Amino acid sequence: xxxxxxxxxxxxxxxxxxxxxxxxxxxxxxxxxxxxxxxxxxxxxxxxxxxxxxxxxxxxxxxxxxxxxxxxxxxxxxxxxxxxxxxxxxxxxxxxxxxxxxxxxxxxxxxxxxxxxxxxxxxxxxxxxxxxxxxxxxxxxxxxxxxxxxxxxxxxxxxxxxxxxxxxxxxxxxxxxxxxxxxxxxxxxxxxxxxxxxxxxxxxxxxxxxxxxxxxxxxxxxxxxxxxxxxxxxxxxxxxxxxxxxxxxxxxxxxxxxxxxxxxxxxxxxxxxxxxxxxxxxxxxxxxxxxxxxxxxxxxxxxxxxxxxxxxxxxxxxxxxxxxxxxxxxxxxxxxxxxxxxxxxxxxxxxxxxxxxx
Numbered sequence: 112x113x114x115x116x117x118x119x120x121x122x123x124x125x126x127x128x129x130x131x132x133x134x135x136x137x138x139x140x141x142x143x144x145x146x147x148x149x150x151x152x153x154x155x156x157x158x159x160x161x162x163x164x165x166x167x168x169x170x171x172x173x174x175x176x177x178x179x180x181x182x183x184x185x186x187x188x189x190x191x192x193x194x195x196x197x198x199x200x201x202x203x204x205x206x207x208x209x210x211x212x213x214x215x216x217x218x219x220x221x222x223x224x225x226x227x228x229x230x231x232x233x234x235x236x237x238x239x240x241x242x243x244x245x246x247x248x249x250x251x252x253x254x255x256x257x258x259x260x261x262x263x264x265x266x267x268x269x270x271x272x273x274x275x276x277x278x279x280x281x282x283x284x285x286x287x288x289x290x291x292x293x294x295x296x297x298x299x300x301x302x303x304x305x306x307x308x309x310x311x312x313x314x315x316x317x318x319x320x321x322x323x324x325x326x327x328x329x330x331x332x333x334x335x336x337x338x339x340x341x342x343x344x345x346x347x348x349x350x351x352x353x354x355x356x357x358x359x360x361x362x363x364x365x366x367x368x369x370x371x372x373x374x375x376x377x378x379x380x381x382x383x384x385x386x387x388x389x390x391x392x393x394x395x396x397x398x399x400x401x402x403x404x405x406x407x408x409x410x411x412x413x414x415x416x417x418x419x420x421x422x423x424x425x426x427x428x429x430x431x432x433x434x435x436x437x438x439x440x441x442x443x444x445x446x447x448x449x450x451x452x453x454x455x456x457x458x459x460x461x462x463x464x465x466x467x468x469x
Contacts, residue, residue: 118174326395327353366390398429
């Protein structure tokens with residue numbers, strides 16, 4: 112079981128910090144099974160909450176750095192501190208507990224972190240990433256899972272198909288030696304399966320290595336495509352800017368989207384996304400463009416274009432090769448989830464075009 116405990120009222124009441132703490136936990140644990148907010152360490156030691164710390168396989172406790180020693184002393188009284196790894200803003204505490212059902216010893220870890228003093232977010236460099244994404248190129252996710260089952264067993268890795276209900280052909284790998292598993296996939300299936308711990312960082316690295324630039328023209332995603340890149344260090348090398356063209360008037364004025372296409376097909380259409388791609392490339396001078404237009408909901412849908420209908424396009428004009436791909440997707444979920452899915456799919460579509468043609 113993976114547990115996140117936030118100590119301090121700001122983590123509970125200040126939503127951006129709340130979301131940040133959960134994001135850090137999920138990025139490194141993969142699945143988050145339990146979440147607790149406490150105003151103080153004394154409240155954290157309440158029986159029901161402390162019981163989760165004792166039973167967790169991995170537990171992240173976020174709190175001010177000056178409180179670390181107090182928590183360590185409490186854990187020592189429970190004989191839960193066998194070794195510690197300390198860096199600038201994180202303490203990793205290892206201990207062994209008995210697995211009663213299997214009658215074996217299991218190593219568990221507790222992390223103490225002051226998120227507000229962490230540079231670039233997340234755990235220290237000495238701690239391993241805990242979630243690897245696998246993006247199959249030309250083969251379906253289920254077949255990929257079967258194909259990699261032997262290697263996964265060798266490295267002690269668990270593979271799951273993500274979002275099997277959607278159009279995203281994506282898998283995740285957790286536990287075991289993820290770095291060794293990643294190297295093995297790259298050595299044996301480098302042209303068939305793309306692996307990454309962070310999609311945005313990987314896209315930046317791919318573009319920078321070839322001296323390419325990318326831009327975006329977004330409607331329903333409202334800037335999320337640009338945000339995913341610019342939140343990462345190094346984005347300025349590959350991204351000069353993008354356009355959030357939410358209203359049709361902005362689509363026409365800034366991206367030169369055809370008024371005829373808007374009237375004839377509507378903003379949520381292949382023709383309009385094609386115009387958005389071309390307009391973004393003209394404005395930016397970039398080599399690649401991503402564009403989205405759709406209905407994120409909860410209102411605005413119709414019988415022909417229900418909520419979740421999103422047109423997503425990618426166009427590349429690099430090295431004298433002009434490639435365009437536009438797809439109509441139908442996502443399920445609430446507004447924010449649909450936007451997030453559309454953003455991820457835009458980058459997956461870009462990767463597909465990039466690896467096949469550049």
